[in-house]
Amino acid sequence: MKTVLVTGGAGFIGSAVVRRIINAGDSNVVNVDSLTYAANLESLGSAADSPRYRFEFADIANAGRLAGLFDEYQPRSVLHLAAETHVDRSIEGAAPFIHSNVVGTSVLLDVALDFWRKLPSRKQQQFRFVHISTDEVYGSLSGAGQFNENSRYKPNSPYAASKAAADHLVRAWHKTHGFPTVTTNCSNNFGPFQFPEKLIPHMIISAIEGRPLGVYGDGAQIRDWLHVEDHVNALLAVLERGRIGEVYTIGARNEQRNIDVVTSICAVLDQLHPRADGRSYTEQITYVVDRPGHDRRYAIDPSKIERDLGWRPQRDWVRGLKETIEWYLENRSWWEGIRSGAYRGERLGLGR
Ligand SMILES: NC(=O)c1ccc[n+]([C@@H]2O[C@H](COP(=O)([O-])OP(=O)(O)OC[C@H]3O[C@@H](n4cnc5c(N)ncnc54)[C@H](O)[C@@H]3O)[C@@H](O)[C@H]2O)c1
Numbered sequence: 001m002k003t004v005l006v007t008g009g010a011g012f013i014g015s016a017v018v019r020r021i022i023n024a025g026d027s028n029v030v031n032v033d034s035l036t037y038a039a040n041l042e043s044l045g046s047a048a049d050s051p052r053y054r055f056e057f058a059d060i061a062n063a064g065r066l067a068g069l070f071d072e073y074q075p076r077s078v079l080h081l082a083a084e085t086h087v088d089r090s091i092e093g094a095a096p097f098i099h100s101n102v103v104g105t106s107v108l109l110d111v112a113l114d115f116w117r118k119l120p121s122r123k124q125q126q127f128r129f130v131h132i133s134t135d136e137v138y139g140s141l142s143g144a145g146q147f148n149e150n151s152r153y154k155p156n157s158p159y160a161a162s163k164a165a166a167d168h169l170v171r172a173w174h175k176t177h178g179f180p181t182v183t184t185n186c187s188n189n190f191g192p193f194q195f196p197e198k199l200i201p202h203m204i205i206s207a208i209e210g211r212p213l214g215v216y217g218d219g220a221q222i223r224d225w226l227h228v229e230d231h232v233n234a235l236l237a238v239l240e241r242g243r244i245g246e247v248y249t250i251g252a253r254n255e256q257r258n259i260d261v262v263t264s265i266c267a268v269l270d271q272l273h274p275r276a277d278g279r280s281y282t283e284q285i286t287y288v289v290d291r292p293g294h295d296r297r298y299a300i301d302p303s304k305i306e307r308d309l310g311w312r313p314q315r316d317w318v319r320g321l322k323e324t325i326e327w328y329l330e331n332r333s334w335w336e337g338i339r340s341g342a343y344r345g346e347r348l349g350l351g352r
Pocket of ligand 1: 008009010011012013014032033034036038039040058059060061080083085086099100104134135185186187188189190
């Protein structure tokens with residue numbers, strides 16, 4: 001049975017990937033994660049009990065440790081999701097972003113390349129290294145247009161710059177060493193198990209905790225939202241059928257203004273979890289000082305992955321958002337621990 005090595009499998013998207021592969025039943029998974037503040041092994045659920053699942057506590061910047069894991073597990077492929085991911089934290093301090101996203105990716109590439117070089121040729125041909133990245137590497141759009149695989153790199157936040165560096169390293173390992181990589185650049189994800197500092201869970205939880213819903217700037221920034229399970233479908237399609245050396249941009253053609261996302265959350269909560277005083281959650285919305293360097297608009301043209309790999313998003317935005325809100329209402333134990341420890345809802349990233 002083939003083995004997939006997933007980095008960052010205790011995070012939001014990585015845990016969805018691991019759950020899916022384990023439930024599909026035809027692969028082993030090794031989850032390599034250093035359990036930063038953003039990790040939560042509870043997100044694995046029953047997948048963690050499978051005999052086909054192994055967790056390895058390791059930092060991807062630790063070459064010796066990684067080499068041992070490649071040796072031990074002999075993976076057929078790598079899905080590289082481990083990263084520092086929160087823009088506001090990258091504004092507070094970029095060092096962990098450089099460590100995990102840049103140094104970590106280069107160490108992982110080197111170890112994987114060494115491993116791949118020693119494989120017999122049939123196994124070399126089967127091997128894939130899928131690097132998971134973001135549309136934020138392309139910077140900000142004004143009114144018109146969409147990002148695609150040919151868009152210029154113009155990262156604006158330290159997070160985006162560190163992911164851009166990682167993308168370039170992956171490209172170079174392919175071009176220079178012939179290492180079989182594929183890169184994906186995806187738009188904003190939403191769904192269950194997302195860390196409460198990100199916009200959608202942050203607003204759901206703050207609303208029901210009776211806190212102000214602080215919308216950055218004028219709230220007219222646009223993000224292109226994709227359900228995490230649709231992202232997983234795309235990543236598995238890329239793993240199975242993606243062409244070596246190619247890049248695929250992933251998105252659902254679902255542009256939403258931040259303020260509209262917040263008012264939609266309020267409307268759903270007004271129905272599902274009405275305030276004790278009978279008033280609308282929209283009364284908690286307040287505008288706060290904008291994020292420094294805040295990108296105005298992201299939008300993805302996913303034509304290539306649709307055409308070449310037959311991928312299509314399956315989830316409807318309105319229904320997916322409602323189900324996500326229901327999940328946070330029904331799974332308080334998952335986020336209440338975080339809320340009392342790693343992240344208490346404080347404003348981050350106002351600059352130094
Ligand atoms: N969330 C999004 O909307 C989105 C969109 C596009 C792309 N991405 C990319 O997808 C990937 C996963 O994002 P996410 O939202 O699930 O992130 P997340 O912050 O929820 O999880 C990241 C995981 O990586 C682990 N990690 C961090 N540094 C590590 C290191 N040095 N060694 C080992 N493990 C480490 C953390 O412990 C955590 O479990 C990232 O590469 C991110 O850039 C995310």
